[in-house]
Amino acid sequence: MSSPIRPRWQKVATAISRYPTVWILLLTILVIIAIWPVPTLLVQSGRLSETDRLKAVADTRSGVIATLTALAGAGGLAYTIATYRLGVADRLIERFENAAAQLGHRNETIRLSGLLAIAQLADESRHQRQACIDVICAHARLSSSRQSSSPSRAAALRVIIDHLRSDARVSWSGHDFDLSNIAVVEADFHGLDLTGGSFSFDGATFAVSGPDIEPWLDETVSFAGTKFAGANVTFRGATFGTECRINFDEAEFTRGRVCFDHARFEAGAVSFRAAKFGPGCAVTFDHATIRDQAELSFTDADVTGPGLSFAWTDFAESQSAGKVAFQQATFRGPIAFDHAIVDRVIDLSRAEWDDATMRLDHAEFRSGQLDLRFARGTGATISLTDAERGAGQIMLSEESASLFRTTGYARPADFFGSDVWPPTALSTPQAT
Structure with missing residues (x-):
């Protein structure tokens, strides 16, 4: 770690201290010239008598001496201040170096x-x-x-x-914090106000089993109630492992960016219950991997603005209790599953859709299901451009089928259960 840059005036002080004799000699010559020949040259004889001329020269010399005295005092004061500041800077640097050495x-x-x-x-x-x-x-x-x-x-x-x-x-808000590749077992980040700067957890591991973690512990890392209001927060490539509970409940994502791209959700639970995703903040899980024992919950979340992105995310098949849930969430902005691989149930049941968009372009439904039953609201558009159904399915109930329209796919019924698509008693959604 390099020491902080010293003030510019230190260069002058260094030059003076390096060659003091030269500077003193030069200053003495300038003072002699200012006191002796300069007043004589400034006073022109003209019609003045010799007595008056000598008096004028003496008065001018006195003025020059007074001016030089004042300048010398000001210069001495400036030098004292500069020396004091240099001493303070040196002491700060010394404290910095000593404290850094203690850390090792x-x-x-x-x-x-x-x-x-x-x-x-x-x-x-x-x-x-x-x-x-x-x-x-x-x-x-x-x-x-x-x-x-x-x-x-x-x-x-x-x-x-x-x-x-x-x-x-x-x-310290507004500064940059690099916690990449750190191992976080338990920490309480709740209620923080991240208004600027950057916060990096890239490559971090959260509560994975290891020699310093007791297997019976249920560790929690809490970001509950934290306001993401302009900071660039990244969990790129982070691993969420065994015995891990990450809590973003009631957090507010208002501005900036929060990135979980390439993260690996191996096990444990990550919760965004009642979180608010505002119009100025992009939250992305692109290229993430959600393994079978991992639980990811957005229950009661409110999604507007840029929305959520799960592009290229791998939702691995789950034979355990792990789930991905958006139950009773409210969508006023888009949610994207472009190029995602769906091998498990993604629960969006009882969600409210207010003219929102769900993008499933190029998504691959291998064996998983997208549960849209009991949806509420004014409706949503589902984009299925180049999506692949496989053995998967989008689940609708008769009450919710009429809320959705599809785009980008010639036969949208291939993705929906035959019992509810097309709906019989309700208006048929139009494929565009």
Whole structure:
């Protein structure tokens, strides 16, 4: 980690300190010239008598001396201020280097002291704050590689979380946090306000079984109630594993981007219950893999704006209790399953559709089902361009069949149960 850049005035101070004799000699010559010959040249004799001329020269010289004295005082004050600032910068750099060195110590207590010292420095110096955050994040990532450092990892996460809460004494919101490839067993990110900057969990692992995790624990990582309001938050390539419960319940996605692209949901549960997906935030699960023991829930979620994207997602066949559920969710914006592989039940039953769009373009229904029974609302459009049915099916009830119209496929009845498609007592949805 490189030290923060020193102020520009340090270059001047360095030049003066390197060649002091030259600078003193040059300054002395300039002062002598200003005091002796300059006043004589400034006073023109003209009609002045010799006495008046000498008096004018003396007065001018006195003025020059007074001016030089004032300038010398101002210069001395400026130099004192510059020296003080240089000393402060040197002390900050020294504190930074000492605290960073403590983070690499074998003793856990010394590592914790270094962590707190880095955090204190970040609070005091806005200019060094990002550098301090980078060191804290690097420590958290490094601590994930060995079991003995799990307390250091947890402490680093607590420091970051405490500075992102709305009641933080000094807020670090708007800065960049790189927690890629970290192992997160248990952490409480609930109620954070992520208004800017970036937050990366790329390649992270959440509560996978390992030597430092007891197999009977039911670990939770909570983002409940967190406001994603402009930050770029990524879980790209992250793994959600055994004994893992990730909680995004009642979180608000209003601006920015939240990316789960290429993530692997191996087991455990990830919940977005009652989460709100607003018009300014894109939430993507593109190229993700959802294994048979994983549970992904959007129950009671409210989806508007850019909506949700599961393009190229692999919904693996599930023989266990794992499920993907959008029960009673409200869709005012699109939800995309383009190029997805559907090998399990995706439960959208009792969802409300208000002129929303479900894209299933190029999707492959191998053996799974898309459950749209008991739908409510004003209706939705299902796009089936180049979709492949296989042994899968889209399930409708007679009450909900009339809410949906299809586009992009000549024989949409191939995807729906014959008992409800086309509906008998209800208006027939039109294939476009």
